[in-house]
Amino acid sequence: MILDIKNLHAKIGDKEILKGLNLSLEKGKVHAIMGPNGAGKSTLSKAIVGHYDVEITAGDISYKGKSLLELSPEERALEGIFMSFQNPVEVPGVNNAYFLRTALNAKRIHDGKEELNAAQFLRLMREHLTALGMKPDMVSRSLNEGFSGGEKKRNEILQMLILEPDVIILDEIDSGLDIDALKAVSEGINQMKDEKRSFLVITHYSRILDYLKPDYIHVLKDGKILKTAGVDLVEKLESEGYDWIKDEL
Amino acid sequence: MRLINLTQLSAIELDECRNKHPKHALIEKVQTLGLPTRKSEAYRYVEVEPLLRETYEYAEFAPKPIVYGEKIIIEDGYVTTAPKGIRVYYSDFDDVNMNHYDPLYFLGHLLSPKVIMIEIDGDSDIELLHRFTKSNTLISYRIVIKNQTNRHASIYEYFESKNAQNSLILYGYDIMVTQDSTLGIIKNQTINDNAYNMVASHNVKVGKQASMMLKTFDFGDSSALQLLNIELDTHAMVDTGHLLYLLGHAKRGTVSKIVHKGEHTHSTQEAKNILDDGARGIFDALIKVEQSAKYTKTRQNSKAILLGEGSFMVAKPQLEIYIDELEASHGSTTGQLNNNQLFYLQSRGISKIEARKMLIIAFANTLIETIRDGRQQEKIQKSFEEAFYKKDLS
Structure with a gap:
């Protein structure tokens, strides 16, 4: 359990x-x-x-x-x-990539791992963006600001894939x-399924x-x-x- | 050097001014309006009276030669440096706006025998540094800016001071934004430890089809006030913004009057205020739409985040409208950080302290990012973060 x-x-x-x-x-x-x-x-x-x-x-x-x-x-x-x-929630002024890198590095520090630098993180983020069919400008936009309903949900899945909870x-x-x-969101979720x-x-x-x-x-x-x-x-x-x-x- | 006390300016001293400069109407204006007190509408939220009651050292007008440099430097009210290609000189000025509401606007003109004239001939980005080096001194100067039709110019204003404690700076612009031109003024000012006191009183006329951007970034723990009087001719537009990050017992902000005089005029006015400790932010802003200004569009908004228990925001967005054919909106919000945003960041593993910092910086960024020049945007960002990280949020 x-x-x-x-x-x-x-x-x-x-x-x-x-x-x-x-x-x-x-x-x-x-x-x-x-x-x-x-x-x-x-x-x-x-x-x-x-x-x-x-x-x-x-x-x-x-x-x-x-x-x-x-x-x-x-x-x-x-x-x-x-x-x-x-x-x-929309958070104007907080860059999507900056937010997610901050979150990931907080988790990596907590797990005793090294932080990712900006270049390493962007590579990781871009891989997932492509897999989820998200636009490349998601890197530079403010967190959820002006996102369509679908974009917001995909962004949630992107966070899940990167944070690996x-x-x-x-x-x-x-x-x-x-x-x-x-379908894209479901595939993202299914990709995360494992025995743990x-x-x-x-x-x-x-x-x-x-x-x-x-x-x-x-x-x-x-x-x-x-x-x-x-x-x-x-x-x-x-x-x-x-x-x-x-x-x- | 002699001593001057503004509250004790006698008729004789004002007559002396008149003898030097035939500005009889200005003297009458100062006498009629009187010096600001705590009961004066424009100054009721700052304590200007104690500043005016002080006795200051005051130098007679004595300009120095201007040498070439990368930027315009005005030191203690006198131009020392100007770049090639920009005409900077001293001149008489007889186009004072007699309808201005601020007595210190008129007093500033009276105390400035000559104005600093900046003529911008082409498309330019100009840096203007104000430097103050004298303590206990009244430093008063007026700047007149003229640009050319169909030209686009930006002025980036910065301030630095050394040993200028207890000085009172009265400065301001008279700007005519020429027909079909655009002009931007971006002011970046951090005042800490009561480095000096400032009242900046501006008058702006935006000509037909012309456009003006006026953005002020104001940080620190000391008090200052900016007063704007802006008039818009047909098809003119103005975009103003004021970001405050105040600490300690600072009292700072904007008092403004934007008058739509011509048809199809457009104004936006946005204030973002981050107030910590016992700081007070001021947004006392009137937009007047005259009968001649059909099809006006105007929007004004003030948002304040109160971080300190004693922090306080005076937000008075006001519309005075004499026509039906317009689009107008105004509003203000004052409160704490948005809990839903804070929780969202925390739910991703970001600590509450870090999340608060991110949201405060984000709030400021929405105004800082309106500065299109990347290098200047970075400078303002740096000024904000320096002021912000001085304060331990934990």
């Missing part, structure tokens, strides 16, 4: 969103989370990465056997947790993507799951995981929605 969430209660403002959530991510597996709007999917991902908005009121998240809750967002990232944002949370990575972009790494894919649609082939489907509703099953569950959710799960329980 790489990430283990036990009895997690969390609120945003005064509203309790997660109400005793349990979830375990296995090494080398792809876990998908599906659920209706407002179920708590994004709050779960924010709780894992330590977003300021989320207050954990009970429970624990352990990662590689240690609690995450005492770690700052950057410490969690350095330990190998990565979230692809649903709506990546161990737990990857993809929060609605498929929203707003056309077929070509979805885990994925947590949050989505409303089966489309991306056709590409990513998850090992487990978890249904999150009313702040809890109500059901976990294999990929066959997706078809039933698509055709019948979520209400039957509560009836089944």
Whole structure:
């Protein structure tokens, strides 16, 4: 188990969103989370990465056997947790390449490796840009500023490929993507799959799951995981929605 | 050298000025408007009164010969160096804008028997260094800039000082941007440790189809004020920007009035303010669109980031409009760093301290990057980072 969430209660403002959530991510597996709007999917991902908005009121998240809750967002990232944002924020004035090199070198220092110089980093970045079908000017543009929805999502995947995290949370990575972009993004994700790494894919649609082939489907509703099953569950959710799960329980 | 106290300028002394220069109307203006106090609209957010109450040393007008050099150097109010190809000389000046709102604009003219005339004949990039070397001294000088039609020129202004503590600098431009020309003035000023005090009062007329860019980069822990009066003729445009990075108890900023007089005029005014410690930023900016200025486009905006518990922003963007046929917008925001941006950077493993630095530099960069000349942009970037990294953000 790489990430283990036990009895997690969390609120945003005064509203309790997660109400005793349990979830375990296995090494080398792809876990998908599906659920209706407002179920708590994004709050779960924010709780894992330590977003300021989320207050954990009970429970624990352990990662590689240690609690995450005492770690700052950057410490969690350095330990190998990565979230692809649903709506990546625009940061005018921060150069995309400079930002990513700063992030990569922070991680390399943390891992006891040598920093990459500008030339080494640009070579690495350009290789990934080409593989993702991204324009070369992504190197010089400001971080996410003026990017289309597809460009923003590809930029998230670019960061993931370069930072090589161990737990990857993809929060609605498929929203707003056309077929070509979805394919490119999925290929980028699949390229990262190995026996040490885990994925947590949050989505409303089966489309991306056709590409990513998850090992487990978890249904999150009313702040809890109500059901976990294999990929066959997706078809039933698509055709019948979520209400039957509560009836089944 | 003699001593001068501006609050005690008697009618006799002003008469002396008049005897030397037949500027009776200027004397009347100074007397009518009075010297600024804390109640004066344009000066209410800076403490100018104590500066004016000081007694300063004051030298009679005594210019030195001008020698050739790479840049224009003005030392303690006198030109010492000028490059070949640029005509720099002293002259009488009788085109003072009698509608200017700033009494120190008129006083500056009264105290400057001759103006420094800079005539730019062709397309040029000029560096202008202001150097101050005298302490406890009133240094007053006016600069007049004239360019030629269909020509494009930029002036990059820098400031340096040595032993100029407690001096008061009253300087400013009178600029006529000639029809169909473009002129840029980029001011890069860092004042630390109360090296000197400055009031810069400018008057700009932008002619038909002409374009003016005026960008000010203002850093440090000392106080100063910039006052602008800009008038736009038909199809003229002006682009102004002011970046402040202030520390300590500095009070600095822009007070301005941009008047759209002709049709199809265009103005943009942007202030970016980064205020730490107990610093105060000022953006008191009026845009007036007269009845004759149909189809005007105007936009003004001030953004401030408050880093210090005692830091404070005075943001007063104002529009005064007398027509319906225009596009106008104005606004201001004052707050802390954007938490979503901060979190995004942290979520990639960048420490909070480093993320804060990146966002502050990024905020400044959005204005610094409007300077197209790469070398000059780098110089301004360097000035900003020197001021910024002096402060330990941790």
